[in-house]
Amino acid sequence: MRTIEISNEIFGKIWSASVEGDKSENDILARMFAEREFLAEVEAEPEHVETKTIQVKSHERTITIPRIGKITWIDDVALALDHIGGKGHLAEIYKSVRAIRSRGGRSLPPSTEAVIRKTLEENSSDxxxxxxxxxxxxxxxxxxxGMWALRYAN
Known part of the structure; x- marks a missing residue:
């Protein structure tokens, strides 16, 4: 490890950018640099419509997520809900989305929770x-x- 000197103002700015799971300045800065590098890349995937069949309480249900190009917040929020059983509280959804996006190398901006809520709300007729x-x-x-669920097709 190397030691660097920074002002109190910069130290405060680093910690103001922290998210759940950050335990040190190194964690915060590493995540921020990774996000910046990720945003600079172009993520290309083939165009397709993904149909996901999910087993819920012994009833097979299907959710269809049209996707063109890169993986979106909608994909990650739907997958997160699937991972927690198709239904969950916002706190569980936040945690699951963060894990999915981290594993996928996708961005986790400081506004992650707001983006997740917006994604849920804008894609729900409720x-x-x-x-x-x-x-x-x-x-x-x-x-x-604060409870959300996947709306399954019949």
Whole structure:
């Protein structure tokens, strides 16, 4: 390890960029540099529509996520919900999305939680923020409870 001298102001800025899981200045800076490098790359994948079949409580259900090009927040949020059983509280979803994006080498900006909420809300007809189009997510316990679920096709 090397030692560097920085001002208190810069030290504070480093820690203001911390997210859950950061334990040191090195963790924060390594994550920030990785995000910056990732954003500079172009992630190319073949165009396709992914159909995912999910086993839930012994009933097979299907969710279809149209995807053109790179993996999106919608893909990661849907996959995170799938990983936690198709339904979960925002805190569980945040944790699962972070793990998926970290493993995939995708960005985790300081606003990650806000991006996840926006993705859920804009893609759920249960939400006032619904933009039309894909209706992938549901509020199984109603608004304001923090519980979200995948909306499965029949």
């Amino acid at each position: 939400s006032d923020a619904y933009k039309g189009g894909m209706d992938l997510f549901a509020l199984p316990e109603g608004k304001g409870r």
